[in-house]
Amino acid sequence: MELKGSKKKAIFQWTLRIFLTVACVGMLGFIFSNSLKTGEKSAKQSSVMVEVVQEVVSVIAPNSSIANATGEAYDRLHTWVRALAHFAEFAFFGTLLTWCVLSYTWKKEALWLSLVGVCAVPFVDETLQFFVADRGAEFHDVCVDAAGGICGMLFAVVILLIVFSIYARRREKIRRRVEKIQ
Numbered sequence: 001m002e003l004k005g006s007k008k009k010a011i012f013q014w015t016l017r018i019f020l021t022v023a024c025v026g027m028l029g030f031i032f033s034n035s036l037k038t039g040e041k042s043a044k045q046s047s048v049m050v051e052v053v054q055e056v057v058s059v060i061a062p063n064s065s066i067a068n069a070t071g072e073a074y075d076r077l078h079t080w081v082r083a084l085a086h087f088a089e090f091a092f093f094g095t096l097l098t099w100c101v102l103s104y105t106w107k108k109e110a111l112w113l114s115l116v117g118v119c120a121v122p123f124v125d126e127t128l129q130f131f132v133a134d135r136g137a138e139f140h141d142v143c144v145d146a147a148g149g150i151c152g153m154l155f156a157v158v159i160l161l162i163v164f165s166i167y168a169r170r171r172e173k174i175r176r177r178v179e180k181i182q
Contacts, residue, residue: 013103020100027093028121034089035125039134050074050081086141087148094118094152102160111153118149 037045054077058067069077098114122145126137 017100017103020096020103024093024096024100027089027096031089031093031121031125032128035128035135036132037135038132042135046078046082046085049085050078053077053081083144086144087151090118090122090145090148091152091155093121094149095156096152097149098153098156099160102156111157114153115150118153119146122146122149 034042034045054067054069057064061067065073066077094114097117098111101110101114104110122142125145126139126142129135129137
């Protein structure tokens with residue numbers, strides 16, 4: 001049995017909504033699970049990432065200060081890697097949340113919901129850390145996380161604008177071809 005165009009569109013739309021909703025919930029789980037790790041586990045995880053960064057940089061620039069960082073330089077690198085990880089995970093969350101919200105409604109006002117989400121979740125995330133051994137909340141982390149979320153939102157909107165622009169141009173080309181034939 002062949003599905004009609006509107007039915008296919010509805011199935012695609014609901015599939016996309018479900019996927020993006022599950023992805024957002026999964027990303028929240030990932031973010032909050034990282035916040036619930038003890039300070040020791042979190043520091044170990046970050047140290048592994050710093051070592052990966054140093055190994056990659058040592059291949060590209062073996063004599064660089066990043067590849068050979070120790071002591072205070074290592075501590076600064078560790079701080080930057082943690083900040084970039086926070087920024088990246090919240091940028092991804094902001095992208096997913098924006099696409100999820102827009103999959104339900106195309107009203108511009110709906111973007112406020114995404115903005116509230118990417119600004120509220122960092123506060124909840126940092127608050128969770130008050131209840132975990134050797135962890136604490138820092139306003140700086142809230143700012144980095146929110147900035148990542150906002151950049152993710154902007155990325156999501158720019159990608160959608162590009163995709164819809166390409167789609168509109170293709171539809172226009174097809175329309176012109178059909179007019180020439182008729």
